[in-house]
Amino acid sequence: MTSTPILSVIIPSYNEEESIPTTTNRLSELIKKWKEEGKISGSSFIMYVDDGSDDKTWELIEKYYKESQGEVRGIKFSRNYGNQRAILAGLCESEKQGADCIITIDADLQQDENKIIDFVEKYKTGAQIVCGIRNDRNTDSFLKKMTAIGFYKLMNILGVNIKINHSDYRLVSSEVVRVLNKFRETNLFLRGMFNELGFKKDYIYFDVKPRNKGKSKYTPFSLFTLALNGITSFSLVPLRMVTFIGFLMSLVSFLIGISAIIDKYITKNFVPGWTTIVVAIGFVSGIQILCLGIIAEYLGQLFQEVKDRPRYIIEKQLS
């Protein structure tokens, strides 16, 4: 382990023309300082991953690439692939370009960028994965806060032990990236993947600032998709639940059947139970559709994985 590792800071960016100038200046300043202090190698760099933006994001990345003589680098996706794949591409390309450790940060610098060096220090003491944990969720709306907490709780119940409030602010070693690259799945949920990999982990606590420019690039729908991917790619519990519910329902209907027979032939006091039938049919078909839905989720995952398509297409690269 060298005491001056080559650090790569990767920034997934989707329509971030408003944030990039400030973010580049701020990060370049910090990196310059840490290089001078001998904390990181002089070959350390910043890598933007333009996730198919349709504003001036790529033009700006080109401009900073020229001005910085390659300290600011970039990858341009052929279309929007989503933040998880942008991060993955940044990790793999940085590893290829010789980085020893790689950290991800959002283009809006909501995560405290001064802490980057603390992540590096943890890396130097032997941690292979250093996860950033948010101190609180005060900058999030009430709804986002609640759904996020609910999601982490649910994941833990389903047997995926991701730390609560761990965002994608994370440093990993090049060794971890090489291993990660062997996992070929298309539906990525990086938090779960890094949990799955093992390796020595450490944690850094940080504060979240309000987004400096522009608005969130995540829609409620894309967050919902991410959450579903997280569940279906790491937990079989929902499938098992389907079996369990099916078993329970059969047992209940068997008992109802027996009581109906008793009513009809022995006690002979049966009333034409129209309401009961309607309620029962509604309830059972509801459960059936729900179970079908859960199975379909996994089937959909399988369908996508089986095609084994490339996870992203890099259209241009500056390095």
Ligand code: UDP
């Ligand atoms: N992002 C991306 N592709 C997308 C959506 C978002 O690369 O399809 C990037 C975005 O540019 C930002 C990071 O992911 O750097 C986090 O997004 P954002 O700040 O909008 O999310 P929030 O902070 O609201 O969760």
Ligand code: MG
């Ligand atoms: Mg943000």
